[in-house]
Amino acid sequence: MTRPVQSPEQVRAFFDAHRTVRQYVTADGQPIPLPPEHLDVILHAAQRAPTDATAQLYSFVRLTDPAVRARVAELTTNAHIATASEAFVVCADVHRVRRVLEVAGYAPGEWPAIAVHFGIGDAVMAGTNLLTAAEMLGYQGCWIGGVLNGLPGIVELLALPEGVLPFAALTIGRPAEDTPYRPRVPRPLVVHTDTYHVGTDDEIREATEIMNPIAARGDRPGDWARLLNAYFGAGGGMEKREPVLREVMAAQSVGWPDRSPVT
Numbered sequence: 001m002t003r004p005v006q007s008p009e010q011v012r013a014f015f016d017a018h019r020t021v022r023q024y025v026t027a028d029g030q031p032i033p034l035p036p037e038h039l040d041v042i043l044h045a046a047q048r049a050p051t052d053a054t055a056q057l058y059s060f061v062r063l064t065d066p067a068v069r070a071r072v073a074e075l076t077t078n079a080h081i082a083t084a085s086e087a088f089v090v091c092a093d094v095h096r097v098r099r100v101l102e103v104a105g106y107a108p109g110e111w112p113a114i115a116v117h118f119g120i121g122d123a124v125m126a127g128t129n130l131l132t133a134a135e136m137l138g139y140q141g142c143w144i145g146g147v148l149n150g151l152p153g154i155v156e157l158l159a160l161p162e163g164v165l166p167f168a169a170l171t172i173g174r175p176a177e178d179t180p181y182r183p184r185v186p187r188p189l190v191v192h193t194d195t196y197h198v199g200t201d202d203e204i205r206e207a208t209e210i211m212n213p214i215a216a217r218g219d220r221p222g223d224w225a226r227l228l229n230a231y232f233g234a235g236g237g238m239e240k241r242e243p244v245l246r247e248v249m250a251a252q253s254v255g256w257p258d259r260s261p262v263t
């Protein structure tokens with residue numbers, strides 16, 4: 001099979017044009033639907049993602065009802081879920097594979113850690129394919145880890161059965177804002193050759209300098225370490241999300257087999 005080939009410059013230019021976009025072109029505040037053939041091909045791209053063990057341990061919930069969109073926007077604290085042309089909740093899903101086994105007369109095994117490993121992996125690969133396909137059509141989008149801000153409410157609202165765990169939401173639309181090209185950590189700290197390279201303090205400081213602009217807000221200069229501290233530092237946002245995620249993982253039987261408190 002032959003496939004169209006692009007030059008390295010074209011591939012670089014395509015990925016350099018990626019921007020996370022949070023404001024979309026609307027019709028008086030209402031979402032402008034994607035043409036059916038665009039929607040069809042981005043969903044096709046999602047389903048063409050490779051998958052471990054042939055299992056496809058993921059599901060998307062496409063949000064179409066304005067009331068559901070509005071509620072998910074509220075629960076995730078990401079308003080653009082209500083206005084994007086398309087919005088999805090991307091989930092790890094081990095419910096369906098258990099059903100396939102049961103319907104065929106087999107007993108499903110016990111593998112809660114594997115469920116997280118493959119379920120999130122499959123969900124991310126499919127979601128990435130969808131976003132990349134949308135970008136190929138000229139749209140931009142935004143992943144929304146903010147689902148962790150309202151996880152129990154989202155599980156209930158979307159009627160997610162046991163075995164289905166939201167990973168993130170994903171919005172797609174025509175950009176209605178100019179967004180900056182956001183930096184990345186220097187390659188030697190991310191791509192290791194043969195053995196892991198532990199960064200020196202100087203390399204980490206240099207990486208932090210390079211990343212600082214990603215944390216700039218308005219006229220305020222960026223401070224990446226401060227931003228990361230607000231998320232991942234002691235008393236930060238992730239510590240608040242942790243017990244809720246464990247609780248929902250236990251309730252959904254994905255990856256957190258007991259309800260022991262966070263220590």
Ligand SMILES: Cc1cc2nc3c(=O)[nH]c(=O)nc-3n(C[C@H](O)[C@H](O)[C@H](O)COP(=O)(O)O)c2cc1C
Nearest residue numbers: 018019020021022078142143144145146147168182
């Ligand atoms: C898994 C994931 C979750 C994210 N969650 C949010 C979110 O909840 N809200 C938001 O506005 N952006 C979110 N983002 C977007 C990131 O902030 C963005 O990708 C990052 O700042 C890099 O910017 P760029 O994609 O424009 O290069 C998320 C991205 C990923 C991959």
